Amino acid sequence: xxxxRKIFLRKAIQLAIAKMEAGYGGPFGAVVVKDxxxxxxxxxxxxxxxxxxxxxxxxxxRNACKALGSYQLVGCELYTSCEPxxxxxxxxxxxxxxxxxxxxxxxxxxxxxxxxxxxYDEMNSPPASRKIPMIRIAxxxxxxxxxxxxxxxxxxxx
Numbered sequence: 220x221x222x223x224r225k226i227f228l229r230k231a232i233q234l235a236i237a238k239m240e241a242g243y244g245g246p247f248g249a250v251v252v253k254d255x256x257x258x259x260x261x262x263x264x265x266x267x268x269x270x271x272x273x274x275x276x277x278x279x280x281r282n283a284c285k286a287l288g289s290y291q292l293v294g295c296e297l298y299t300s301c302e303p304x305x306x307x308x309x310x311x312x313x314x315x316x317x318x319x320x321x322x323x324x325x326x327x328x329x330x331x332x333x334x335x336x337x338x339y340d341e342m343n344s345p346p347a348s349r350k351i352p353m354i355r356i357a358x359x360x361x362x363x364x365x366x367x368x369x370x371x372x373x374x375x376x377x
Contacts, residue, residue: 283295
């Protein structure tokens with residue numbers, strides 16, 4: 220099992236290198252595995268797609284969910300070339316894979332110019348004092364979508 224995991228992790232690393240060298244974006248790759256088979260892959264496409272959310276893990280999650288016809292990855296494992304950033308970590312928790320395996324650490328990424336520490340710091344700051352101010356505007360109908368959701372018949376909770 221450990222050797223199989225190393226094979227999938229090496230695939231994520233190879234994908235990161237190949238797609239980075241081909242000009243798609245930063246040096247990150249990921250694969251989603253189910254029942255011992257790769258069902259989807261993803262690589263960083265932030266600059267090539269002009270999409271700040273197109274990180275390898277997010278792209279792999281999107282591709283896997285599409286391939287599996289599900290909005291969750293229960294029963295799957297995610298292999299990624301680097302420890303996930305805060306955005307990817309959030310996406311991973313929403314997707315609910317059984318496990319995540321990574322090679323490089325966030326400290327390794329920081330050494331290459333990919334430093335997410337400021338995001339971790341921002342998450343602990345009150346919204347109004349963040350570098351990008353987050354300002355709540357209270358409206359009387361602000362919770363109406365949630366009220367409608369709660370009363371919606373046949374809703375699919377997730």
